[in-house]
Amino acid sequence: MELDDAYANAAHIPDGARYPDRWAEEAAQFRANALCALDIAYGEGPRARFDLFHPARLARGVVVFVHGGYWRMFDKSYWSHLAAGSLAQGWAVAIVSYDLCPQATITQIGDQVATAVNVIAQRVSGPIRLTGHSAGGQLVARLGAIGPNAAWKTRLAGIVPISPVADLTPLLNTSMNADLRLGAQEARAQSPVYMPAPECPVTVWVGSDERPVFIEQSQRLAQHWGCEIYVDPVKHHFDVIAGLTMPSSPLTLAVCCGHLA
Structure with missing residues (x-):
């Protein structure tokens, strides 16, 4: 399709195809030594689950991480190690799975994530901070902008x-839309660039070595919402999340503290 290459990440990253196996291995090793509760149900079905990681002391609040994969791939088991930085900062971390396209629509997935956060909020007191990568970035942005009017x-x-x-509208011109099943109306309705800005602070994060479409969309979102954007030097789409494993990285500090240092 017309825009397939624009959204292709692995093909433009050295050893890109090997990253999922690396993530899964690092995540499994992290879970083996972590204080955590696994496979907590927040809804019906085997994928309506989250893992909750606890810091060594009373949690300051909870960070919720929502994974990417173009709404078609992965689950929470690939990302456990990304809790390390926030845990060291004293935050509990919830990592969420959700149903995938084509079994679910992107709108339904967004509603699932909202339900997950509601359940997480009942289990952990204090402030809630949301972060997500790629499709997960859309899901947390959408949740802040047009999510339910819930107490949390x-x-x-x-x-x-x-x-x-x-902006989901270009995905109409990609072959992945056979799974996403987006129409023009849903694509626009689920695009953060057409949503009102959340009431809480937002920092849009993107790597300097990403595919141009991700940089352009991140810039558009930051401009539309009037929020901060940080372009992470020499980071591509697959290693831009690595900072979440480090307690004092700019990304961890942005997620946990709302500032870069």
Whole structure:
């Protein structure tokens, strides 16, 4: 299709195809030594689950991470190690799975994530901070902008969409839309670049070596919402999330503290 290459990440990253196996291995090793509760149900079905990681002391609040994969791939088991930085900062971390396209629509997935956050908020007190990567960036941005008018939203302290798919309308011209099943109306309705800005602080995060479409969409979202954008030097779409494993990285500090240093 016309725009397939524009949204192809692995093909433009050295050893790009090997990253999922690396993520899964690092995540499994991290879970083996972490204080955590796994496979907590937030809804019906085997994928309506999240893992909750606890810091060594009373949690300051909870960071919710929502994974990417163009709404068609992966689950929470690939990303456990990304909790490390926030845990060291004293935050609990919830990592969420959700149903995938084509079994679910992107709108339904967004509603699932909202339900997950509601359940997480009942289990962990204090501020709530949302972050997500790629499709997960769209999901957390959407949740902050047009999510339910739930009690937990008064606790929402910040959102960091990482390399978000902020405008879904170009995906109509990609072969992946056979799974996404987007029409023009849903694509626009689920695009953060057409949504009102959340009431909480937002920092849009993107790598300097990403595909041009991700940089352009991140810039558009930051401009539309009037929020901060950080372009992470020499980072591509697959390693831009690596900062979440480090307690004092700019990305971890943005997620946990709302500032870069």
